[in-house]
Amino acid sequence: MLTMLVVDDELYALKGITQGIDWSDLPIGTILEAESVAEAKAHIERQTVDLLISDIEMPEANGLELLRYIREASPQTLTVFLTGHARFEYAQEALHMGCFDYVLKPIDHDVLKGIVARAIEEVERRREQADFEKKLDDYRRQWVSQLPILVDRFWRELLEGRFGRSSDRLDREFAQLDIPLTAEKGRVLPILLSVEQWDVELDSRDESIMEYALRKAAAETIMGERAGTVVQDPGEFSLGLLYLGESDTPDRQALMGRCRQFVQACRDYFHCRVSCYIGSVVSVGEVPAAVERLLQLERANVTASQVVIDAAVGGEEAQGGQSIALPSFLEWGTLLDNGRQDELVRAIEATTDQFAREAAGRETLELFRYGLLHLLYQAAFRAGVSIYEALDPSDLGDSQAIRSPLALKTWSVRVVRKCAEAFQDKMRDSSAIVAKVQSFIQDNLQAELNRDDIARSVFRNPAYVSRLFRKETGLSLTDYITQCRIERAKRLLAETNDKISRIAEDLSYVHFSYFAKLFKKMTGLSPQEYRKKHQIMR
Known part of the structure; x- marks a missing residue:
């Protein structure tokens, strides 16, 4: 009152x-x-x-x-x-x-x-605005004092494939971190939170703080009272993980409603556009592959913005434990991801040679083939490549591959080599995308650049372009644009007699005082001092 x-x-x-x-x-x-x-x-x-x-x-x-x-x-x-x-x-x-x-x-x-x-x-x-600002200040203090937290680090390592197939180790981690899951029966529902665009200009530090606040808000809004967490993946996107028991069945309609509330809150309070991609319920070991499927869906979405998409395909059951000793395909996947294909080929040859020595039966050869195919599908998802871009249908359905250990070796080496080459081509394509983005920014420094316009110039999803650019250059799009504009301003100050206010305006800085403050922050000199120093030196 x-x-x-x-x-x-x-x-x-x-x-x-x-x-x-x-x-x-x-x-x-x-x-x-x-x-x-x-x-x-x-x-x-x-x-x-x-x-x-x-x-x-x-x-x-x-x-x-x-x-x-x-x-x-x-x-x-x-x-x-x-x-x-x-x-x-x-x-x-x-x-x-x-x-x-x-x-x-x-x-x-x-x-x-x-x-x-x-x-x-x-x-x-x-009052509501003051409460929100106070909460945001609280989040900022937590971000400074509490990062990195153990649960966040655990999920990062799991998504990076550092835990191998050890159920005992996973169960120890779950117990120590008070995560209500088990390696054998625990299930997880992943939710990809994709920041498509910030509607305010942020530098890297402020963007990190705001992303932290977004994750806290997502935990409150989407998870609610349900057990779960929201983490930042190594790929620099945010990921909600809803923990489920063996018999839990999530209410997907209610979950979509909470995701829509979060999308609305991001638009109203955090000045950004966000979409949510809700995945399938999977076992703990399947979480990395489930996340890759969501990322594939996000990359394919180049038109819809601020949406909630239920990506569940349903009915996927993890195969039970196997009595036959097989290699660690997860570790092999890491070799392929890191470009160590020769080392992977040697491991394949050693394994199939052992099958020959021990006269392995057809079932063992089939299990190996299915395991390797699963590895290649997951690696393709991580590389952003369709498996059909890397392999022919005849490669995937080659029934003769399990005729003998030698035939399996020949087939395995061939498909691994072809996938490794396709992944390398994709990496070169990614570098080409970044180069095109840099060229577009350089050509449009006088315009009000935003992430949507930049992504449209290379026909890609805005969130994907932002992550790719940061990964390859170490800079956010905003920081790169600022860097380019200041470099252009330095050249114009040194080489022309144009008014400083005109230079600022031509580089899309409407407020001269902001331009002058930013210029001094990045060069140590005011625009007037920089011009005086460098025109004298000419």
Whole structure:
């Protein structure tokens, strides 16, 4: 409930407002009265006043003096002025100092009540904004003091494939980190949170802070009371992980509703555009592959923005434990990811030679072939390549591959070599994309560049382009644009006599003071100092 203070040196006018109007249907808990500015100040010193209704013309000290005092002592208080004289200079000064409204006496009580109702809406809006800003400050302090946290690091390592196939190790980690899962029966529902565009300009540090705040907000909004976490993947995207028991069945419609609330909150409070991709329920060991499927879906989405997509394909069951000893395909996948194909080929040859020596049966050869195919599918997802770009259908369906250990060796080496070559081509394509992005930015420094426009220039998803650019250059798109503009400004300052304000404007800096401050921050000199120094040196 709010507190309202009414100030008027005319007692009848004062009582007419406090007692002659029915305020019961508005959220006003306390109504205070004051017949002078001094008495009003005393009220404000003793308690919080949310709304002030005051006569502007009073003996000794007038309402404008009271407003000046409020701006210092109680800036959250909204003020409505009443006056019997239409003096423009009073209204001008009152509005300049931030009064909410300014009306002439006599005023109809219903009109005044309507003004107060609007003022109350503004008070509540400011309270919500203040609460949000306080929460954001709390998140910022947590980000500084708590990173990295153990749970976040654990999921990063699992997604990077550092845990191998050891169920015992996973169970120890789950117990130590109080994660309600087991390696054998635990299930996870992954949710990819894709930041498509920031609607405000952020440097790398501020973007990291805001992304941390987004993850905290996602944990509160999407996870709610359910067990789970939101982490930052090594690929620099955010990932929600909902923990599920063996018999848990998530309400996907309710989950989509919470994701839509999160998307809306990002637009309203965090000044960014976000989409959510909800995956299938998978076992712990299948989480990396499930995340790759979501990333593939995100990369394919080049048109829809701020959407929630349920990517579940359903019915996928993990195969049970195997009694036959096979190599660690997860470790082999790491070799392929890191370009160590020769080492992988040697391991394949050693394994298939052992199959030959031990006269391995058809079932062992089939299991090996299926395991290697699964490895290649996962590696292709991680590389952003369709398996059909790397292999022919005849490679995938070659039934003769399991005729013998020698045939299996020949087939395995061939498909691994072909996949490794396709992945290398993809890496070169990625470098080409970054080069095109850099060229587009260089050619459009005078424009209001944003991530959507940049991504459109290379026909890719904005979030994917942003991550790829940072991965290859070490810079965010925003930092690279700023760097290029300042370098262009340095050249123009040294080589031309154009006005500094014109140079700033041509580089899309509307506010010269911002340009000058940024230029000095990056060069150590003001634009004037830089021009004087470098034109003398020519």
